[in-house]
Amino acid sequence: SIEYNKKALGIGKQTFGQNNLDVTLTCYNLGFSYNRKGDHRKAIHWFSKSVNIRLGLLDPYDLCMTYTYKMVAESYYCNNELNNAIDAFEKAIAIFLKQITKATFNELTYCYDKLSAIYMENSQHTQAIDTATKLLQLRSKQFGRSHADVASSYETIADLSFQDGNIKQEIQNYNLALRTFSIVHGDGHRDAARNYINLGICDIGNHQLTYALKKFEKGLDIYNKILLPFDTDFIFVYEQFAILYQKQKRWDLASQYRHKVAEVQAKTNDTAEEKKDDSEKDDILW
Known part of the structure; x- marks a missing residue:
């Protein structure tokens, strides 16, 4: 794949010149191939080249830009360049937000989810929780409050709050996750069980061992049934x-x-x- 894409790149440059959308597509394909090969440094090079050429040819908020930013962000992350990954995901999100459609919504939520996780990994806890909260608001607006993806956002915010040491916010969001999952799936679903267990762990942290035991028993009872x-x-x-x-x-x-x-x-x-x-x-x- 890399060999043939390089040949295609050479032909494309000779035929169309350096600054051409066909050339940017071949650069993108090379980045994709190197990424799959695990050579993230070269993937970054080719994705960045694709971005730079496209910036000279397209509107900076063209949807084509988002997918390249997303892929270069993934490559930066795999190469442990977290600040650069954050920057690229933020650029992709900014474009997606200008033109939210059914086709782009899942891509947008993926970028928010990934960005939040990278912020946390980069010890930027406040930014991680803020990003997860924006995703929650986006999903709530799209689906309403009673939706599994909304419940997942509550659970993510709770997980991030645990890592940030904010037990009050952690408990609040695990309760919201449990309530929403129970509305969507019923109280006998593994998502509900998991959040009973999460709340039990919070009770241990608050030295409320009797309450913790009841929640663990509730979660285990669901697991035993399903x-x-x-x-x-x-x-x-x-x-x-x-x-x-x-x-x-x-x-x-x-x-x-x-x-x-x-x-x-x-x-x-x-x-x-x-x-x-x-x-x-x-x-x-x-």
């Missing part, structure tokens, strides 16, 4: 029970749940090995 016995989601909730019982100095119960964690992990590893063996057998047959 999941297979060795689903990996059980690992997390069993670990929380173990932590809780350890804090209560109920060592036998804490040990029981540690043992349950080990059982699920062992079963998961066995299943992974079986799938690997089956895959190797298929390769031999072919």
Whole structure:
């Protein structure tokens, strides 16, 4: 792919000159190919080249610019250049916001979600929460309050608030996530279960162990009804029970749940090995 795109680039430059949209497309394709290859430095070079040529040919708010900014942002992120990734995602978002359509809405929400995560990784906690809040407002306007994506935004803000140490905001948003998921899916869904468990963890942080136990039991009860016995989601909730019982100095119960964690992990590893063996057998047959 890289070899043929370079040949196409040479022909394009000879035929149309350097500043041509066909040339920018080939530069974009080269960036995409290098990105898939894992050579993010070269991907950045070619995506940036595509951006610079397009800026001289197109309106700076043309939708074509957004996809190139998005890809160069991804490459910067993979190359651990977080500030440059933030800048590129912000440019993509600014263009998307000028022309929100059904076709671009998912791309816009993806950029907001990714940008929020990068801000948090870059220790810019306030910006991360602000960005996640903007995404919440956007989804609420698009879908109304009773929608799974809105619930996901509440949960994301709660997760970010946990990392920022703001337990009050964390609890508020986990409660909103739980309420919204319950409206959308019913109270017996794994999204509801997960947020019961999240709220239980908050209760542990507030030294309210009795309340924490009730929420863990509620989450586990849902999981027991809807999941297979060795689903990996059980690992997390069993670990929380173990932590809780350890804090209560109920060592036998804490040990029981540690043992349950080990059982699920062992079963998961066995299943992974079986799938690997089956895959190797298929390769031999072919």
